[in-house]
Amino acid sequence: MSFKPEKADHAAVDEFLENVLDTYKAGDADRATCVGVIAHAMVAAAIGNETEFKNYIRLPGETLFEGV
Template identity: 40%
Template sequence: MKSEAVLSDSDHKNMDAFLGHVLDDYKEGRISKQRAIGGLAHVMAALDLGNYSEAREWFEQGRKFLSQDG
């Protein structure tokens, strides 16, 4: 598991893809506005706390996390 406090080029590509998925899924009605905000806030908080492994997990799997019931 990565633990460095710097986002790689791959991390940036995954972040961009995650952000695009959140916007597209909200626009298409697959997730609610509140769910989209919650997911984005979760990633922002992880980065703010220096929890880069959590942020990376969301960049890679966040779309799946947001589509789950809960």
């Protein structure tokens, strides 16, 4: 099952990626962790889990890395 992202989702993806890249640049997470965070969102979208995708990309930056 697929879904069509809305305009707000595109903005949220931009902010999500900026958060991940800024965290990496600051040295607060290593490359593998950042790849895992991005992969989580990609897989949620790929399998059509719209709720997980939309919620995950909107998590605050520091929350994205909890428990990783």
